[in-house]
Amino acid sequence: MVVQNTPSRDIADLIGRCAMRDRAAFRSLYERTSAKLFGVTLRILKDRSEAEEAIQEVYVKIWQRADRYVAGSTSPISWMVAVARNHALDILRARRPMSDDIDVALDIPDAGPSPERATQDNEERGQIERCLATLEADRANAVRGAYLDGYSYEELAERYAVPLNTMRTWLRRSLLKLKDCLTA
Amino acid sequence: MSTSDDSGPGYAGRNALVAEYVLGLLSEAEHKRIGRLIEDDQALRAERDFWVARFGELNEEYAETPAPQHIYKAIEARVFGASQQKTGWWESLTVWRAMAGGAAAVAVAAIGLNLVEPRQDVGALTTQLVAALEEEGSNVKFVALYDGSGNVRLTALSGEAVPDRDFELWAIQGGNNPVSMGVVPVNARSSVAVPQNVLAGLGDGSVLAITLEPKGGSPTGGPTGPIVAKGAVTPI
Numbered sequence: 001m002v003v004q005n006t007p008s009r010d011i012a013d014l015i016g017r018c019a020m021r022d023r024a025a026f027r028s029l030y031e032r033t034s035a036k037l038f039g040v041t042l043r044i045l046k047d048r049s050e051a052e053e054a055i056q057e058v059y060v061k062i063w064q065r066a067d068r069y070v071a072g073s074t075s076p077i078s079w080m081v082a083v084a085r086n087h088a089l090d091i092l093r094a095r096r097p098m099s100d101d102i103d104v105a106l107d108i109p110d111a112g113p114s115p116e117r118a119t120q121d122n123e124e125r126g127q128i129e130r131c132l133a134t135l136e137a138d139r140a141n142a143v144r145g146a147y148l149d150g151y152s153y154e155e156l157a158e159r160y161a162v163p164l165n166t167m168r169t170w171l172r173r174s175l176l177k178l179k180d181c182l183t184a
Numbered sequence: 185m186s187t188s189d190d191s192g193p194g195y196a197g198r199n200a201l202v203a204e205y206v207l208g209l210l211s212e213a214e215h216k217r218i219g220r221l222i223e224d225d226q227a228l229r230a231e232r233d234f235w236v237a238r239f240g241e242l243n244e245e246y247a248e249t250p251a252p253q254h255i256y257k258a259i260e261a262r263v264f265g266a267s268q269q270k271t272g273w274w275e276s277l278t279v280w281r282a283m284a285g286g287a288a289a290v291a292v293a294a295i296g297l298n299l300v301e302p303r304q305d306v307g308a309l310t311t312q313l314v315a316a317l318e319e320e321g322s323n324v325k326f327v328a329l330y331d332g333s334g335n336v337r338l339t340a341l342s343g344e345a346v347p348d349r350d351f352e353l354w355a356i357q358g359g360n361n362p363v364s365m366g367v368v369p370v371n372a373r374s375s376v377a378v379p380q381n382v383l384a385g386l387g388d389g390s391v392l393a394i395t396l397e398p399k400g401g402s403p404t405g406g407p408t409g410p411i412v413a414k415g416a417v418t419p420i
Contacts, residue, residue: 175200
């Protein structure tokens with residue numbers, strides 16, 4: 001096991017103290033992490049006043065869910081970024097028109113990473129960049145846009161000037177390729 | 185249209201739904217549906233965590249942007265503002281009362297009764313009482329049974345011990361501060377002698393709660409940690 005660096009452990013400790021309802025720890029946690037999380041909400045929502053409202057809701061969630069952070073399963077700042085990113089995406093998703101999905105059976109991954117493997121993977125950095133580099137540049141950028149900017153299939157199709165179904169196919173094929181590369 | 189396995193040769197029968205879920209590409213209805221499937225399946229959770237960790241490597245690209253000064257005050261008001269208590273306890277108690285729904289009216293009635301008519305004849309409490317203790321977001325579940333003779337028997341239904349922490353049992357009666365009934369084991373049955381001051385008001389409308397506390401129990405005499413389970417006491 002790689003020993004977590006000190007800043008990361010500090011943040012994990014602060015989250016733990018928030019779970020114990022320590023208000024001073026909550027303030028420290030905010031001071032240490034809010035610029036990063038505000039960067040997340042701002043990039044995804046692309047509107048300053050919406051991002052300011054969202055960041056407040058994000059920290060309310062972090063306070064409420066601090067006891068659910070499991071140290072070691074993911075880095076503490078990744079957990080916090082995920083809370084911020086998911087909250088911003090929820091806001092965007094609620095605004096999008098209803099789509100006519102049909103229920104798709106979800107295949108249970110048989111070749112998925114074991115929890116142990118996933119943990120090992122956490123300690124190897126730079127894999128996603130290496131594997132994104134194996135995709136065509138446009139497709140890699142579409143994956144990045146989906147993750148970092150929260151673009152929908154519709155927005156990506158428009159940005160890359162391809163039909164919606166083509167974009168869906170691109171993305172899904174890219175994700176399967178990425179998985180093969182990441183688990184190879 | 186949302187079939188995800190139409191990705192061409194070599195991908196037959198495979199789909200990328202978990203990755204699409206993590207990226208946030210699914211519609212709201214589909215996102216909720218897949219989210220529930222993931223929560224219910226260990227392998228899917230591992231798959232989700234895998235993608236969260238891998239894509240998380242891209243988080244460095246989010247530029248740090250200081251939030252305006254007034255934001256923290258607004259957050260503090262939202263998180264702590266509902267009450268000016270030292271801890272989040274009463275906030276949680278309010279939540280509990282809201283969650284208890286119909287029981288809230290009963291609880292309020294019982295509180296009123298206790299204020300008017302404090303029960304001093306502790307020996308008279310021979311009624312058997314039961315409480316199911318649980319909390320959303322926690323897997324700690326207990327059943328508490330007051331045996332009618334001064335003891336509460338606790339049976340843990342689920343939950344694991346937490347390293348360097350202890351679970352502590354509290355009785356909440358009316359508007360009074362929670363009274364500790366001591367540290368309780370999570371993996372075993374246990375019996376707790378009910379303190380006299382608790383016995384005096386124990387009955388319909390009382391609440392038992394379990395919080396996560398530092399080893400050995402709360403250092404302050406009041407709860408300091410999150411509530412992991414709670415429930416209203418009812419006669420049987």
